[in-house]
Amino acid sequence: MKDSPDRTKVVLRHLPPAISQAMLMDQIDSVFAGRYHWVTFRPGKSSLKYQSHSRAYIDFKKPEDVIEFAEFFDGHLFVNEKGTQYRTTVEYAPSQRVPKQWSKKDGR
Amino acid sequence: PERSPRVTKVRPPLHQYIRKLLFADLDKTTIEHVLRQLRKLPWSDCEPYLLKCFMKIHRGKYGQIHLIASLTAGLSRYHDEFAVAVVDEVLEEIRVGLELNDYGMQQRRIAHMRFLGELYNYEHVDSSVIFETLYLILVFGHGTPEQDSLDPPEDCFRIRMVITLLETCGHYFDRGSSKRKLDRFLVHFQRYILSKGALPLDIEFDLQDLFAELRSNMTRYSSIEEVNAAITELEEYEHTVSTEKAINEKLSDTENRSRRTISCAISAK
Numbered sequence: 001m002k003d004s005p006d007r008t009k010v011v012l013r014h015l016p017p018a019i020s021q022a023m024l025m026d027q028i029d030s031v032f033a034g035r036y037h038w039v040t041f042r043p044g045k046s047s048l049k050y051q052s053h054s055r056a057y058i059d060f061k062k063p064e065d066v067i068e069f070a071e072f073f074d075g076h077l078f079v080n081e082k083g084t085q086y087r088t089t090v091e092y093a094p095s096q097r098v099p100k101q102w103s104k105k106d107g108r
Numbered sequence: 109p110e111r112s113p114r115v116t117k118v119r120p121p122l123h124q125y126i127r128k129l130l131f132a133d134l135d136k137t138t139i140e141h142v143l144r145q146l147r148k149l150p151w152s153d154c155e156p157y158l159l160k161c162f163m164k165i166h167r168g169k170y171g172q173i174h175l176i177a178s179l180t181a182g183l184s185r186y187h188d189e190f191a192v193a194v195v196d197e198v199l200e201e202i203r204v205g206l207e208l209n210d211y212g213m214q215q216r217r218i219a220h221m222r223f224l225g226e227l228y229n230y231e232h233v234d235s236s237v238i239f240e241t242l243y244l245i246l247v248f249g250h251g252t253p254e255q256d257s258l259d260p261p262e263d264c265f266r267i268r269m270v271i272t273l274l275e276t277c278g279h280y281f282d283r284g285s286s287k288r289k290l291d292r293f294l295v296h297f298q299r300y301i302l303s304k305g306a307l308p309l310d311i312e313f314d315l316q317d318l319f320a321e322l323r324s325n326m327t328r329y330s331s332i333e334e335v336n337a338a339i340t341e342l343e344e345y346e347h348t349v350s351t352e353k354a355i356n357e358k359l360s361d362t363e364n365r366s367r368r369t370i371s372c373a374i375s376a377k
Contacts, residue, residue, distance in 0.1 A: 011196070040193065042200075052204070057196055094199045094244075095237050099188040 008060045009093040010069065015054035016078045016086045017044030024056060031072060036060045038098045053086070059098045066092070122149070123157055130161050130176070131168050139175055143182045155190055162194055163201060166219035173219060177226035184232065195233055198224050202241060206248045209258050214265060221269050225276025235286045238277065242293055245269050246300045264304060264311050270297060271314050278322045285356070294323060295342060299335045 015024065021041040028039075036058050044054035060066050074090040119127070126149070129142045146158070162180070165173050184191030198220055205217040224241065227233050245266050249258035259266060274290075281290035301307070301315065319326060329335040 011200075040189070042197075055200065093196065094203075094240055095192075095195045095233055097192050097195060097233075099192050 006063060007092045007096055008063055008066060009096045009098060010058050010060070010066055010090055011093040012056045012058070012073060013053060013089045013091065014086055015044065015056065015088055016080050016084070017046040017051055017053055018080060019044075019054050019078065021056075024054075028056075028058070028073075032060075032065070032069060035062070035065050057093055122154060126154065126158060126161055134168070134172060134175055134179075136175065139178060143179055146179065146183065147186065151187065155187070159190065159193055159197060163197055163220075165223050166216035170219065170222065173222045174226045174229070177223060177230045177232070180227065180232060181230040191232060195227060195237075198227065199237070199241065203244070206245065206258065209263075209265075217265075218268065218272050221272040222276050225273050228277040229280070235281065235289065238273065239289050239293060242270060242273065243296070246296060261304065264307060267301060267304070267307070267311055267315070271311075271318050274318060274322065278318070281322075290322070291326075292342060292346075294319075294326060295335065295338050298329050299332065299339060302329065302332050302335055 012024075021043070024041065025039070038057075038059040040057045042055040042057075044052045058069070060069065070090040073088055076088045078086045078088060080086070126146075129145055134142050149158070162176060165176050168176070180191050180194045201220045202217070202224065205213055205220070224233065224238070228235070228238055249255050252258075278290065281287055307315070319328065327338075329338060
């Protein structure tokens, strides 16, 4: 899309359903620590009936870092204990909104 | 034969309460009460479950989806993180729906399209997100070996998805850059429709209603050749005015946003 140079929020899709946030963040932080200001993790689910992948949304400080991150993680293979492979994808998040930094405390 | 007794799911009381608020109590007269109760929840414990319930809008009444969008707007003031997650999650659901194209998911997929449209109406997504989603629906999986399972020639479900989204928020794209974007999209949409060949009558009637409502003067092309010619013309035109457009776009977008302020009617008290 035409305004992609300004985009900073990406989504990592097709992560293993059982990956933990800590495990994923270790890998990300080994190269990208301090280069993003917001990250959120959505655990997946494995049941007999239905499997959903884990996801993570990351908002980088600089648009250029998105490119480097994609080179690093797009197509990255995660292998779980049973040997199942998950090929992760990196894409610009369709919605570029991130939570406002100031979050008002709810007086309720 | 012996049958094991049916196991009923036992939910923690707080989860039961959230479900009662969203799926039983919520209507237009109680929405302020529901919002207040949701705000009183122990937020850090309940947020993931609340998000899950917001994604189950197909369990509630179709006509009440806008109330969930309104709650999202109401909660965003104190829990912006939640409102952002709702949008990300709906878009993910739509994407996964396209990836699986599972017949059993059709009802929820339609509900998610409606929800996305209502989130636009409550100013929680930008028009660019709407248009990206619309184009994604037209092209996803095309040109790949899976095309025949993701969007078989006789499958008109994607047309339904587009109709649902545009029925919900298309009437806001009536001026400025978003008007032009919708005009452009509708030509591409027509090409997609024509690629399907003869349509079932119910879809054809819904399309006629949609065009009548959004663009009553727009030409409905009758052949692929005609619509391709129209797209070529459109692209040439876009090429010549692209620089000029970039400047005007910024101006009219700001003007457009301020017109959608029906939303915060139930904003927090």
